[in-house]
Amino acid sequence: MNSKEKNVCNDVVVRFCGDSGDGMQLTGTLFSNLSAILGNEIATFPDYPADMRAPQGTVGGVSGFQVHVGSGIYTPGDEADVLVAMNCAALKVNYKVLKKMGVLIFDTDSFDEKNMEKAGYKTDNPFTELGLSDTIQLVPVALTSLTQKSLEGFGMDNKAVVRCKNMFALGLICWLFNRPLEQALHFLGNKFGKKPDLLKANSKVMTDGFNYGNNLHLNISTFEVSATTELPKGKYTIIAGNKATAWGLIAAAKKAGKELFLGSYPITPATDIMHELAARKDMGVKVVQAEDEIAGVCTALGAAFAGDLAVTSTSGPGLSLKSEAIGLGVMAEIPLVVIDVMRGGPSTGLPTKTEQTDLLQAIYGRNGECPCVVIAASSSDNCFNYAFEACKIALENIVPVILITDAYLGNGSALWKLPKLEDLPEIHPHTATDANKENYNACTRDEESKVRYFAYAGMEGFTHRNCGLERDSVKASISTDGANHAKMVETRAQKVAQVANQIPQLTVEGNPDADMLIIGWGSTHGHLLSAVNKMNEIGKPCALAHFNYINPLPKNSAEIIKKYKKVVVCELNSGQFATYLRSQIPHEYLQYNKVEGQPFNVGQIVDYLKTL
Structure with a gap:
């Protein structure tokens, strides 16, 4: 040779x-x-x-x-x-x-x-x-x-x-x-x-x-x-984001002591989650491939009401179709995990390409005042962690949680160290107990957290009514009273807002003394961290704050953002997270956006940042 x-x-x-x-x-x-x-x-x-x-x-x-x-x-x-x-x-x-x-x-x-x-x-x-x-x-x-x-x-x-x-x-x-x-x-x-x-x-x-x-x-x-030398000891595998998501759901069900149920409908690029779970009957997983998106989420709601850890998976078009049923989950206060593997849109759009264009739909896309917890994975391997976290939040707070990933994460793969089940956080479903049995109804709740004590169908001594109509804040009977409705709207909002007490604080990567802060969320973390590292290497001080928790935001978000003279929000849409941040934390935000169905290019980000 x-x-x-x-x-x-x-x-x-x-x-x-x-x-x-x-x-x-x-x-x-x-x-x-x-x-x-x-x-x-x-x-x-x-x-x-x-x-x-x-x-x-x-x-x-x-x-x-x-x-x-x-x-x-x-x-x-x-x-x-x-x-x-x-x-x-x-x-x-x-x-x-x-x-x-x-x-x-x-x-x-x-x-x-x-x-x-x-x-x-x-x-x-x-x-x-x-x-x-x-x-x-x-x-x-x-x-x-x-x-x-x-x-x-x-x-x-x-x-x-x-x-x-x-x-x-x-x-x-x-x-x-x-x-x-x-x-x-x-x-x-x-x-x-x-x-x-x-x-x-x-x-x-x-x-x-x-x-x-x-x-x-x-x-x-x-x-x-050159081989990597810093990897901690353990068992490793190559895992795609959709498979990691499925495994995170299974792990959460085991930790919560519940059976896992998926009600779903095939849609690119989320279908691999259903395929993986359907192959896990030996682990007690139940999968229903429904006739459409609406039926998928409704079967999941029924399974949750029956006491399972219930999940539905989809992409942007399916999230639109599921919106009314998600609203039912919010109104009836039923724990539900909704997984949105985003793709290019709108409508059929670019089914096999990646975007971050469902963010505002996930936060606001339902009728009425209808808050959901929204979190986002940021790498193919940590889809496992955030699927687990979505289940934990849903079960402990009795709320629908929307987990956002995308085609880039779902189809992409990474080297992943398999965790031990005993090392994962405990999950304590907020289930009604004998202490709540007297006069129990669908509004029996912890007054500090506003989380209701959940009684699933068939629990002896906890017979109650529940539906999508507004109910009296005390008796849980159907109510159209204006003052009561305002109180229930506030209660549902407070229940989501208090989740901020349970999630990690926002952290900053890169140069802590920089004047410029890059903000990202979800799947762009690797590209933005690479860009920030390159900026620091060439003597342009830069820091990165990356969000995995979207609604509610980490409690220290405003404190961190307001430290910096220049704040640039980078995302694969036309500025949805920047718009959301302006509504939550008023500040001057610059934007770097890309909507081409492709991930960021690190070199292009660096070229843009050098002009600021």
Whole structure:
């Protein structure tokens, strides 16, 4: 191998791209898992179209998977060190992400006249047309024909053979990054173990791809990514945000001593939560796939009234449909967890893309004065923590809680240390006891916290009426009295507001002596922290306050915000959190907004902050 010496680096970004049927998600996932098992931190970004299957070779059907491997990883990365393009349409969609002098591995068999015309190229040289000729390191590989040659004699039809070319590319990438082939083959065995013929074919192709790299005579460096050394001892796994959310719900049910019930309806990008929970019947999980979004949340309300830990999951369009039933949960004071995995909107919008555009809907999107607790996860792995926290708040305060994640978190993966159940916080549901039995009704509550003592259906001695009509604050009978209604509105608001006494104080990261404070919430934490760190590295003092608790806000929020001369609110919408903050904590807020269906770009944030 006439290659340069190994390029030892702290981190590297790889992006795989091709047609939706080229297996880019699987290829990226296998490489990510391989990197994690070898001691690297990872952050992934699956990026795929909403079309069931766009015409092959068109820009509309390109699927991508980006992974950032190394140590101190907070984001999937702005630019790719290595781009693998399975066809010329994939290159056209993704070429801008490849950094200067990055490595481009491409399938020469797919760069013919027919495919270039289909992808919309105007010349016969895509690299010159895209301005790449002198700015990248080209690695042309006949992925398709080499795969066909590798599988000669396997008795597979050509279509099935060509579908294996992603494994040839993965074998080549394993060589490029000095990854052990044996471990990669082990992961492949886990994936295709029940399909021995397919496993044998893909293993052969991956091995040939690895060996092909060894025999290349290229003047490029292979990569050696330093392993992370600071990881605490424990058992680790790769976990996607939606799976972490599901596991957090299961853990909360165990800690609360309740059975878990999910009433839901399939919707991108939240459906994986339902899939994961449906596979956990052995852990006592009950899942109802309802006929629509409204039925899903209503079955959850019924399950909560019957004493289960009840959850419904959805995305933005479904949250709109569930709003009336969530209002019933607020009025009837029933514990409920609503999970909103946000996507691009409005309406059907961009089903597979990410945004933070449901925030104000989550806070205010119901008729009447209808407060809910709203919290947001900020990484794929801490979706577990905030799913657990949402359940704890709902059960201990007898309120609906809306947990916000998004497509970026839900589909993305991270290295996660599995917690022990005994180390998780205790959950004490605010359930009625014998001390509340005398004259019990639906308004029997703790007068300090305003939390009602919850009696589920069938509790002996706690027969009571409950519904969505306003009720008398003392007798719980139906009431249309104006003064009583005002008192009940205040009671429901106070019950949500007092949750601020139970949540952590807001903390500040970065330079504590800075004059500029960056504010973010939810999934943008990794990008904003990276931007703040870069600002401090170049001598531009900067701090970050990131919010996971939205309604109510942490009690010290105003104290922190008002310390800073410049406050910049950064979010993936047109300024919803900034608008909310202005209503809660009057201050002068600058805004940095992006609504493109994609996560933030750290470099672009830094460029903006440098202008302030």
